[in-house]
Structure formats: structure tokens, C-alpha cells
Amino acid sequence: MNRPIRPLTIPSSRRTLLGLGAAGAGALALAACGGPSVGGGSGASDEGGEEVDFSSIEPVTEIAFWTNHPGGSKDVEAELLAQFTEETGIKVSHVTAGSNYEEIAQRFQTAQAAQDDLPAVVVLSDVWWFRYFINGNIAPLDLMIEQLGIDLSDYRDSLVADYQYDDKQWALPYGRSTPLFYYNKDHFAAAGLPDRAPETWEEFEEWAPKLTQGEVAYMYPDLAGYAGWTLQNVLWGRGTSWSDEWDLKVSSPETIEALQWVQSTVYEGQWAQVASSDSADTFAAGVCSTTIASTGSLVGVLEAASFDVGVGFLPAGPVEGPVCPTGGAGLGVPASITPEEQLAGAMLIEFMGRPESTVAFSGATGYMPVRKSADITELLETTPQIQTAIDQLEVTRTQDYARVFLPGADQEIANAVGTILTEQGDVEEALTALESTLEGIYTSQIEPKLS
Template structure:
């Protein structure tokens, strides 16, 4: 199944229906009904509109960011005394905030003016017509859109319109225990390839006393995201555009290598909940975790922490790191006055000094090119690695971020392979059929020819 369409060329997907089981399992929002298709929505005219006096900001506080969010709100209100921003904890994670937002949409009441949108959930709001394009706001407020990190702002551009702005943005980083590496006589750096790490792993396990040389991130939340790194490194992927390739020779080889690291070579494991916590506790010598976990790891680890780019594979040594994290969007079902105030808030919290403050507090990367990171880097120089890696990031595979419920299906398949030692080829063949079913039923009919 091959359909070569640019990611900006969507028609509205109002009424998209993912497999009910997949959506119910993750507790996320339904994608049925709920609004008019928005891909051809006209820019909203805010001329003569006065901003609302009070707005709600719904957040799940990514990267334990509640304190810095409060700080940014206070500074925004000081600069804009006519606008009050109420910070609402709308969920403990992206799934919970998605459910709350969908419930408010269905009730047509209690909507926020600004909402956190994760990489795999925000597109569903777009398909349901639940968010507005922010282009007219960015123009009216003279937001310097070309100052955003290009790979981060582009994630929210569809049909030539901008649907959100980057906020708590992250990439995976390779974290390693410098003390363990030194005890094993290894270089003080991340491995350049997974094969190189495979050569290091037995030495690490023998010298460190840790249970694992490497631990894979918890599958429920991270498999679809982080395993793109290995799939790309071996020349495969979840998909190439809309061609589902998870069962390709290259993709199967990548996941077979991962399975062998656990069952055959016995130096790797799979985190049951949070790999960053396992790493900080010394359970493993290395792992992959979000840049948003950086400050937490540095604070809790009792050893010297190293960070590096993600390893490459036999087919691709670079450009194997996916973008990720969350952005900020504005609902369609609120007044123009609220939308304008929301736009002003978006403008403020994404200013260079604001994003530098947010990065310093969380470890998330600065979203603006002009952000002055000198003070932040003096205190936490490891953040520079995340910034540098931006130059070699890739937009995620369509199958993960655009197919409703696909992320959960990928997690199930990864669990079968990595925790149950299931046959890799047959598992990936089954996953391909599932993903193609979602695509054929829910997405393909709504794409532009």
C-alpha cells in the first residue's frame, strides 16, 4: 500500500474513527464527530477584537513544569494586567488531558483558551475541528515564526496552516553511567552505533554489577516513539509516508536485534514503568529517555551522568532521532476575545527568554533559535547535547502520529517481541495489517488525491 502524499496535504478528517478498542485502551479521546473539518478553515479576523479578561490554560505540566508555568503566568500578567490566566491541572499525562479536552468539546462548555497538545494526540483535535489555525494571530501579534527551531514548528503545519506552536519539545537522548563506562574501560561517550554498544555491553555488565547494560524504555508510553531510532538505523521504519513498512526486511532485522539483546545476549531488559528512574537508581548502565527527563535524572542519580546522540544502525548512522513532546493550541469553540488573549499568551510563553526559562527548569529544549542559553548551559551543560541533536532529527513516521490508535498498536507489538519473545516477522506482519486497516478505513478516504 503506497500513497505518496506530502504531510501538508490533508483534507479535513471530521468523523475519523479509530479502532474503538485501541482508543478505549489508552483512555484517549474519541475521534468521531465533534466538529467541522478544519483543514480548509479560513483565517479568523481579529480586527477590532479586545482580549478577554480571563482565560484558562490547561496543562499536564510536562517535565514537572508546574512551578515554571506559574512563573511565566505571573510575568505575563505583569506585562498584560488586563488579562488573568488560570492554570488548570487537566491531567497527569497527555492521555488524561486529551480525554478532558474531548469531554469539554462534547459538552460545548468549560473549554480552556490554551491547551497542551502532545505529538500523538494533537492531530485528532485538528481532525475534529477542535482547534483553530493560529496564522492570523501570529501575524497580528507579529510573532517571529522564522525564529522557531524549524524542525519543531514544522511539526504543526498542515495544509499550509499553523495549528499549534512548540512548547515542551523533546527528543530522546542516550543516557549513560560514566562511572560504569570507566570501570569497563570504555570511552566516555555514547556509542556511535548499536552494534558498537553491543560490543560494549558484556564488558559493562561484567564491570558494573548493574542488572542490565541497557534498558529499553517502558513500551506503553515510548515504544512507538523511541523504536523509530532503531528502525531508521537499520533502514526500516513504521512507515514511509503512507506505505506501511513495519514488516520489511530492515524493520524486522532491527527488532530482531533488539529481541536478541534481551533473550540471546542477555544484557538488556525492558523497563516496567519509567526507564529514567531505573537508570537513576543504577539498575542499568544506559537507556534512552526524553530530554524532559534530564534534570530529574541529574538530580536523583548518585553517579556521573553522560548524555549523547542516539546511536545509529548498519544502514544509517545519523538522522535517526525523532522529534517529540508537546505544543500549545487554541480551541475553536471559544470566543474571539478568548482566542486573542490565548494568542497573546502563546506569544509570551514562546518568547526567547520564556523558552530559556522553561528549558532551564525542565530540561526541554529551547524552541527559539535566539534564546540566550548561556546561563542555562553554565548550570546544565548537558542541555547543549539536546540542542545540537536538533540538527539531525527527523519528523516522525506518519503511521505513529497520524493513524488514530496506532501508537498503542505499536506498543502491543513491541511488548510481544520484547517481553514475550514472540516471532518478530509474524508480529510485524500482523501489525502491518492492523495499521493498514486503520489507514484504509479512517484516513485514506479523507486525503487529497
């Protein structure tokens, strides 16, 4: 029986967040785990609580940019930062603030507590930025966007909307992705299968026994980085979800049935296994014939694989589809730094989000260009598979609150799915316990801040 969480008592024009795209072969893995709990904080204003008039502000000439170099992007980031400095005169300290999103979050939390050495721009993942908003740790960008003339309408709609809450813009898209269905074209040809991704999971169940070239037909992504994210495709395709806004659906009959099907693919059908590390690396090595991995894994997979790589939309379910979550990270500005630092940070965000910058970033990583006006002609000549990720945006959905709004929920989901898939635990028991845990997180960490 699902347990509804009491609704919020504050207004919000949009409560939409996105999923994390983990880095793939040759790139950085992005963990989505527990960490800093929700705490109090202040919004973006001067010390007196008044909104800042950025038209009268002179930006500082030195700032820091905290990043984990999503998708193995350190070199292209360095190139873009050098171009920014040449154009503006603002020097940027390129700081590796962690190897994944959790490590950045821990460092950012520590710096907030000490009010010391904060960056002007920080990478914010899908499962972290909302708690920064709750804490008052990040500044709304609206006045800075207006001052710099940033055209939000030129950003891809679903991506920019994912950082809107309470009628404000809290970050702008950066390393953005969708999960893709990767398949080994050589294995498919040997099995006599069409050169395309399966349209439905039912169709793939028919194909899987024919895929005998690899050790396993399908590899579920590693649980720590992917379970809560990618399994939304299975849940949504079967007419359920982790939650319907704040109403938990974790232990609903439909969710239990969906996860029982997932478990059956490993133990009864025996055509699927769970990756112990990044499944994109496993796929690139030819161990499995198919997997689901981030668009951010694309360039690494193409470089590492010795076979022809195919990509497609995520398979549809029996109720809905195709349907897919988006993922990845955005860039935000800390609330407690000076307006002069904030404006310089916003200038960097504007530069990193320019059409030509996002094309360069996409070409180096596989993440999708986030601007509509970006000229991707040359990009598609070298990496035509990126078009599939762009096309799949048409069938994307914003993620379930239970995954992206609750601190640590993604790791709790991963633990529960691990019990189901790696220990063959009782599905209903695991999901009932998970729902109780998630409700406790909401009650203790979220509801007091929003009531």
C-alpha cells in the same frame, strides 16, 4: 509483505509531526495511548465561515490553560503565568487537565462534545494534535500569529515545522525534546570504556558485556510511553521505518529484521532488558548502565543520580545515522471558542514562547529552548548537557506517519513490541498483525475525513 495505504486526496505542503518526550526522574510520565476517535468539526472562523479580522478583536480578560505540566513544570508554569497576567492584565486559570497527554485528550474530547468549559490554550502532544486537526477542534494560528507579530523564523526550524499541515500552523512548540542516550560515567570508567556515548549500536554490542557494575548494561524504555518513539532510531538506522508517508512498512523484511535484532539483545545477547516503568528512574537509581530517555527527563535524572551522568546522540545503525526523532508537545487554541478568547489564548502562547520564557522552562525541566535567539549561557552553566540535545537537532527526522497520524497507533505499536520483547513472541507474526491493525485504523478513522 507491506500493505500500502492509499494516498490522500487533499494537498498538503508538509505532513510532519513529532515524537513525545516522556518525563523522567522526578517528572511526569507522558503516556501515548489510544483514545478519542476521529470525528468531524469546523475550522477557525466566525459562525458565518469567514476568517476573523483579529485587528478588530479585544481579548477577554480571563482564560484557562490546560496542561499536564510536562517535565514536572507546574511551578515554572505558574511563575510564567503570573508574569503574563502582570504584563497583560489577563487572568489565567492554571488547570491540571490530566497527568499525561492521554488524559488531557480525553478531557478535551469530552469538553468538545459538550461545547462547555473549553480552555483558551491546551497542551497538544505529537500523537494527538493531528486528530484535533482532523476533527476541526483546533484553530489555525496564522492570523493570530500575524496580528501578534510572532516571528516564526526565530523558532528552531524543525520544531515549528512539526505543527504545519495544509499550509497552516496548528500549534507552536512548548515542551520539546529529543531522546538522548544516557550513560553512567562511573560504570563506563570501571569497564575501561571511553567517556562518551557509543557511535553505533554495533559498537555498543562490543561494549555491553564489559558493563557489569549495574544489573543490566542497557534498559529499553518502558513500552507504553516510548516504544514507537525511540525504536524509530533503530528502524531508521537499519534503512526502514514504521511507514514511508502513508505506505506502511511495519511488516517489511527490513523491519522484521530490525525487530529481530532488538529481540536478540534481550534473549540471545542478554545485555538488555525492558523497563517496567520510566527507564530514566531506573537509570538514575544505578540499576542499569545506559538507557534512552527524553531530554525532558534530564533535570530529574541529574538531581536524582548519585553518579556522574553522561549524555550523547542516539547510536547510528548499519545503514544510516546518527538519526533521531524529536518529541514533546506544543500549544494550541480550540476552534470553537470565541475570537476574543482565541486572541487571548494566542497572546499566552506568544508569551510562553518568548526566548526568556523558554529558557526558564528549559532550566526547570531539561526540555530544549525552542527559540534560536534564546540566551542559554546561564542555562548551560548549570545544565551543560542540554547542548547535546540542541546539537542533535541537526540529525533529527520527522516521525513516521504510522506512529503520529493514526489514532491509537502508538499504543498498538507498544503492544506489538511488548509481545516481541517481553513474551519472546514471533516477530513476523506480531508485526504482520500490527500492520493489519494500523491499516484498519487508517481506513476507518482517517481516510474518510481526508478524502
